[in-house]
Amino acid sequence: MSQQDDIFVDPADPSGSPEPAAGSAYLDVRDLRVHFPTDDGVVKSVDGLSFQLDRGKTLGIVGESGSGKSVTSLSIMGLHKEGTAQISGEILLDGQNLVGMGRESVRRLRGKNMAMIFQDPLSAMHPYYTVGNQIVEAYRIHHDVSKSVARKHAVDLLDRVGIPNPASRVDDYPHQFSGGMRQRAMIAMALSCDPELLIADEPTTALDVTVQAQILDLIRDLQQEFNSAVIIITHDLGVVAELADDIMVMYAGRAAEYGTADDIFAEPQHPYTWGLLGSMPRLDRERSERLLPIPGTPPSLINVPDGCPFHPRCAYDELNKGLSETEVPQLRDVGNGHRIACHLSAEDRLRLWTTEIKPKL
């Protein structure tokens, strides 16, 4: 696999990072590439991704289906099936590189150092074991305690995530819980060993809106309590708006825009981020005409378009004289560690944002 370092800013370069203390971050992903060889060609699900995350901080990874969000998180967790994924680059968790580490060593880290909350808790929990049993199981892999101690811990956790009457609900099966309760139980399971890194993959997608807000509040509270590093993966910018410190917008396996949440929401610079914001329903503003969907569909990850992968769907790709069709835009710093991968000039971006995009949001 060829290293295409010229495409991206060197992740070790502190000036390009929104985190001032690069290199000492708890999670440091450097030029991650995850490729899946298939009969139709190599699927480049993640193709050169770098980011850092400290404990106590939250990173939101946003993008459409197939942009590489989940593949990234599964790579960190080491959950790709053996032999299916070709992973290169570095994933440094507390200084240890997970890429190339033995499967058994990664297994020992799973659950304890890093844990994951999955999208659909009904299918992500085993239907034949009680909720308590599944939490106890997670706890006892990493802690040599008796069943009754582990069970008490499970009850405490269920109480902590807001499940009423935890002492009896601990013996319920997942199907006896409501959707929101199941997600709480899932969170309790992920938190059972106080993980330092918590990855939540679309944690609220299967839930209704009121429950979504509760779950997001819960994740935030628990993060403060446990001082974890949290990655929230979502296709919904609204989910990360209040929760995330940093946001990375992904497109076709690469970062399109990466910066602090404040910057991304106050002054998004990438046309794709504009598209995401434009297609998001907002209750806190006057309704302006209608939602503006991004035209087209996400590109094939086997034949990624030449140049900027977003250019076939971009309304402004003609503004830079065909550069978007031929040259892959670098992820570059546009000020204060706010980074974008776009060929548009600073003047064009500012003009488009203030005159065309912002008024319609």
Place this chain on the structure above:
Amino acid sequence: MITYIIRRLIAAVVLLFIVSAVTFSIFFLVPRITGATPETLATRYVGRTATEETVKAIADRLGFYDSIFVQYGRWAKGVVAGNEFDLGSGVEQCPAPCLGYSFLTSRPVWPELIDRIPVTLSLAAGAALIWVVAGVSIGVLSALRRGTIFDRGAMGIALAGVSLPIFYTGLMALTIFSYGLGWTAKAGRFVPFDQNPADWAYSLILPWITLAFLFSAQYARLTRAGMLETMNEDFIRTARAKGLRERTVVVKHGLRGALTPILTIFGLDVGLLLGGAVLTETAFSLKGLGQFAVQAINDNDLPKVMGVTMLAAIFIVIANLIVDLLYAVVDPRVRTS
């Protein structure tokens, strides 16, 4: 749960009643459709030189002139309370449960069935144990090593096992291992378990393996398919995300999910086999229920056919009931809804 069991038991009794009525009707109606009269039916039970009056008298005594309802009622009464038959040479007793009385052998059917049950039960139980252990473990290994030489080889043999008929594999096994190499007992030998367990196993090992070969092939394929499906479930990913050892993931989370459908088929297969493993019993000359049924059909001995049919039906209904109850034990979603 208890009301559920009671409900199922009542349903089982009703089902057996329907099975008996349908079977009885078939045996009553089919000869009449092909032109038999009570007299022609009765001629089978009298001497060749019997006069017309004797035939009529016998037909009357056997109740062949009665309507189908009266005849079925008499049979059903026999099951519950027993029957008496007067064949002219004195009254014959057929105590309850009287599943019929063979006029050819002048014996009640039930005791003969009881004699045959140990053979068929031994055959089915031993074979079932072998095929579950072999089939499920081969299926699991095949699924985990999908696409490898082991997987292809095992599935190839499984295909052969599913396709080859018992009367072929059975005779081949007998020729090679019993008559050729002398490793196993000759055909037709059966030692009851309570007499000598070692001899019992020795006499049955070849029929067990032959029968189990067919079934383990089927179970290996089913288990493999089930495991491949289950190992792709989200909850397997969750189990791995917790940091569980791969063996725990496979056995506790994967196999547990994949075994439920196997359990259903297992119950039905065992139920079916208890009614008589016809081909295996024939190939190895074992005097089980299957051979009994074949002989009864060859002899055109309807009471025996009726009796063995009912016994087979009872086994299947009971097996079904046990499977349903086990389902509730295995799958909490059944139990708690």
